[in-house]
Amino acid sequence: MAKMINVDIEKCTGCGVCELQCSFRHHGEFNPLKARIHKTIYIEQMMAVPVLCRQCEDPWCARICPAGAITKGIDTHSGAPVVTVSEEKCVGCKMCVLACPYGCISVGDGGVAEKCDLCNGVPQCVKFCLRGALSFSDAAEDMLDRKQKVADALLTAYQEA
Amino acid sequence: MMYGWTGNILRVDLTTGTTTVEPLDRDKAKNYIGGRGLGVKYLYDEIDPAVDALSPQNKLLFVTGPLTGTGAPGANRYVVVTKSPLTGCIANSTAAGDFACTMKYAGYDLIILEGKSEKPVYLWIDDDRIELRDAAEIWGLDSEETIKAVQKATSLRAKVACIGPAGENLVRFACVMNDAGRAAGRSGVGAVMGSKNLKAVAVHGTKGVKVADRAGFYQAMDAAFKTLEYEYVEEFHQTGTPGVLSLVHEFGVLPTRNFSVGVNDFADKISGETLADTLSVRKRMGVACPGCPVACGRVTKISTGKFAGQGFGPEYETIGMFGSNCGVDDFEAIAAANFVCNRMGMDTISTGNSIASAMEMFEKGLIPESDIGFPLEFGDADAIVKLAQMTADREGFGDVLADGSYRMGEKYGTTDYFMGVKKQEFPSYDPRGLQGMGLGYATGPRGACHIRGEAQDLDLYGVMNWRLTADRGLEVLDPLRSDDKPPLVKDVQDWFTMIDSCGMCNFMFFLMVDEDQMRQLIETATGVDMGGYEGFMRTGERVFNIETLFNRRAGITNEWDTLPKRMLETPMPAGPAKGQVVRLAEMLPEYYELRGWDDNGNISDAKREELGLA
Numbered sequence: 001m002a003k004m005i006n007v008d009i010e011k012c013t014g015c016g017v018c019e020l021q022c023s024f025r026h027h028g029e030f031n032p033l034k035a036r037i038h039k040t041i042y043i044e045q046m047m048a049v050p051v052l053c054r055q056c057e058d059p060w061c062a063r064i065c066p067a068g069a070i071t072k073g074i075d076t077h078s079g080a081p082v083v084t085v086s087e088e089k090c091v092g093c094k095m096c097v098l099a100c101p102y103g104c105i106s107v108g109d110g111g112v113a114e115k116c117d118l119c120n121g122v123p124q125c126v127k128f129c130l131r132g133a134l135s136f137s138d139a140a141e142d143m144l145d146r147k148q149k150v151a152d153a154l155l156t157a158y159q160e161a
Numbered sequence: 162m163m164y165g166w167t168g169n170i171l172r173v174d175l176t177t178g179t180t181t182v183e184p185l186d187r188d189k190a191k192n193y194i195g196g197r198g199l200g201v202k203y204l205y206d207e208i209d210p211a212v213d214a215l216s217p218q219n220k221l222l223f224v225t226g227p228l229t230g231t232g233a234p235g236a237n238r239y240v241v242v243t244k245s246p247l248t249g250c251i252a253n254s255t256a257a258g259d260f261a262c263t264m265k266y267a268g269y270d271l272i273i274l275e276g277k278s279e280k281p282v283y284l285w286i287d288d289d290r291i292e293l294r295d296a297a298e299i300w301g302l303d304s305e306e307t308i309k310a311v312q313k314a315t316s317l318r319a320k321v322a323c324i325g326p327a328g329e330n331l332v333r334f335a336c337v338m339n340d341a342g343r344a345a346g347r348s349g350v351g352a353v354m355g356s357k358n359l360k361a362v363a364v365h366g367t368k369g370v371k372v373a374d375r376a377g378f379y380q381a382m383d384a385a386f387k388t389l390e391y392e393y394v395e396e397f398h399q400t401g402t403p404g405v406l407s408l409v410h411e412f413g414v415l416p417t418r419n420f421s422v423g424v425n426d427f428a429d430k431i432s433g434e435t436l437a438d439t440l441s442v443r444k445r446m447g448v449a450c451p452g453c454p455v456a457c458g459r460v461t462k463i464s465t466g467k468f469a470g471q472g473f474g475p476e477y478e479t480i481g482m483f484g485s486n487c488g489v490d491d492f493e494a495i496a497a498a499n500f501v502c503n504r505m506g507m508d509t510i511s512t513g514n515s516i517a518s519a520m521e522m523f524e525k526g527l528i529p530e531s532d533i534g535f536p537l538e539f540g541d542a543d544a545i546v547k548l549a550q551m552t553a554d555r556e557g558f559g560d561v562l563a564d565g566s567y568r569m570g571e572k573y574g575t576t577d578y579f580m581g582v583k584k585q586e587f588p589s590y591d592p593r594g595l596q597g598m599g600l601g602y603a604t605g606p607r608g609a610c611h612i613r614g615e616a617q618d619l620d621l622y623g624v625m626n627w628r629l630t631a632d633r634g635l636e637v638l639d640p641l642r643s644d645d646k647p648p649l650v651k652d653v654q655d656w657f658t659m660i661d662s663c664g665m666c667n668f669m670f671f672l673m674v675d676e677d678q679m680r681q682l683i684e685t686a687t688g689v690d691m692g693g694y695e696g697f698m699r700t701g702e703r704v705f706n707i708e709t710l711f712n713r714r715a716g717i718t719n720e721w722d723t724l725p726k727r728m729l730e731t732p733m734p735a736g737p738a739k740g741q742v743v744r745l746a747e748m749l750p751e752y753y754e755l756r757g758w759d760d761n762g763n764i765s766d767a768k769r770e771e772l773g774l775a
Binding site for chain 1: 231232234266367368369371372375379386389390394441442443446447450452454456459460
């Protein structure tokens with residue numbers, strides 16, 4: 001399986017560095033409201049959850065786009081699947097905003113749809129996530145790692161029982 | 162168009178209810194940067210430092226820095242600047258949180274609050290729309306309730322800074338609280354807010370922060386993040402500030418029973434490791450302030466028993482003051498006392514330290530039991546929680562504690578048991594085993610403090626990877642040596658002034674982001690050339706000196722640059738620092754000379770001219 005931005009909720013501290021770096025990269029300013037990744041903090045539980053575009057296999061945003069501006073392709077730098085918006089074709093109708101179940105596409109000041117484009121293969125949110133809650137990695141391998149962690153915990157429990 | 166800075170000041174006259182937006186003075190911004198420096202400069206220019214801190218003539222400033230709200234690591238701070246009702250000196254208390262960044266996103270570098278409202282009000286800032294609203298219904302609520310109520314009345318996305326009952330009751334060390342348990346903690350800035358009948362400031366902002374040199378800023382930011390990728394940061398993340406308790410105890414300087422000794426037999430029961438493994442809601446894990454890759458914050462929960470509850474903290478200083486310094490080894494009681502302080506909006510350091518002082522004075526027979534209402538002995542876990550609440554409410558003996566332990570000493574005939582400087586209580590380091598810290602405490606413009614020149618870091622960690630130590634070819638420092646400390650303390654004070662001014666958290670620098678990296682961040686964000694390392698340090702020196710000028714004009718002479726008799730005359734009775742006193746008399750003359758001050762601690766004309774201080 002190819003690379004994607006994976007989230008390990010266990011490690012997220014809610015710092016929002018991802019939001020700041022995303023808006024700086026795409027809009028040249030630090031502004032969480034313009035970021036294409038968004039974290040929600042559940043402070044009483046000391047948890048936080050980042051939400052970002054999943055680069056769907058069959059993206060609803062692309063399906064619904066009347067201008068044919070949204071397409072699914074492969075990022076040439078990283079080989080990762082990516083859903084991109086053509087600024088030339090986009091008419092700013094916001095149908096994609098209605099369609100996306102994750103709220104991860106929006107129409108900003110520029111009048112065209114904006115979404116995660118993987119930053120030419122080096123996602124800045126991932127690069128600056130020092131706690132490792134975000135990783136740009138092979139999803140299948142990521143899942144194997146998680147399964148191994150579960151196995152480790154099971155073994156410990158078994159031995160202690 | 163300004164970069165880094167927003168270029169706007171919001172001025173609110175609470176007496177008349179008028180609000181105006183005015184441009185930021187570019188020269189002041191260039192020479193004093195922001196946060197602590199810029200706030201002090203504006204306050205110095207706008208009020209007579211001799212005014213009563215709780216009178217309408219005092220002003221209350223909320224100030225961000227040019228890096229606040231940017232992606233520089235830990236650039237999330239604002240500073241509350243005013244004249245302190247506790248010390249009579251300059252007060253500048255910093256806090257992190259969404260409030261600081263959002264104030265910047267709304268478009269303001271400073272909010273200047275002046276006068277006094279006739280009735281309780283709160284300020285609601287929604288980008289350019291500014292409104293003073295009636296606060297009758299929220300007056301009296303604790304800080305957590307206030308934040309929720311104000312958000313409900315304005316916007317759930319609003320970020321709120323407020324006072325709790327302690328600020329309303331003019332407790333001399335009341336805080337301004339914001340977001341999740343964050344506090345502009347020291348010197349009673351919350352009491353000044355209370356004296357103005359201002360309950361809260363809510364802010365919502367949609368604008369971003371732009372920088373002057375995008376590529377340059379990215380490079381500086383990248384470099385700063387890279388320096389934070391090493392193992393100690395991971396440790397700090399896991400145990401937070403309480404993690405330093407074990408180290409402080411190892412040096413024999415963990416204040417115990419009102420600073421009578423620096424070691425005890427229960428330090429491991431109240432250590433950061435213990436907290437991270439027990440009361441912490443998530444084990445060995447911290448939560449972050451905005452934009453911070455370290456995440457040292459803590460949420461703790463006590464599930465059952467008389468102290469059951471949940472809240473933020475406790476941080477190291479709180480554990481030291483309510484814990485070891487009160488002789489209390491019950492972590493649940495320490496956390497519960499912390500929760501009370503957070504909700505009431507009250508400085509945990511001054512509260513804990515003052516209670517310890519009262520405990521000693523009671524045990525020595527100086528405060529009668531009838532005044533307190535019960536026997537107040539060291540180690541009384543219930544008493545710290547109870548007295549914290551009474552202090553916030555100014556109920557019974559709490560009314561005495563609410564004026565701080567210096568004034569309590571005056572009331573009962575001796576200030577010998579006040580452990581602090583300039584009427585502000587010590588934080589959690591006994592300076593007898595940390596000579597540099599002793600000098601730092603004595604000379605700090607806002608009184609005893611651990612973050613206005615972290616001299617304790619030099620002493621505790623030997624040498625930090627800072628240019629000011631590297632340039633001197635230092636490899637290791639001896640905390641018990643005093644002759645090498647004056648130049649280091651001066652420089653570290655000047656440098657930390659810059660940290661508090663730029664809008665970044667000082668832990669970034671404690672964790673190795675260095676002077677040049679910070680200078681590059683400020684320069685590329687603002688487009689202002691700071692004149693290299695020398696110019697950068699001179700800016701810090703300028704701020705430090707104007708704070709001292711403020712104090713002198715407020716009538717605070719250098720007679721206050723001293724330590725309690727116990728620190729100067731009573732040798733540490735036990736532990737690694739046994740036999741030590743702070744050799745302040747040896748260090749102070751050299752320190753004054755390095756500062757360009759005369760023997761009376763007054764700034765020489767030559768130094769004023771060099772720094773451009775009128």
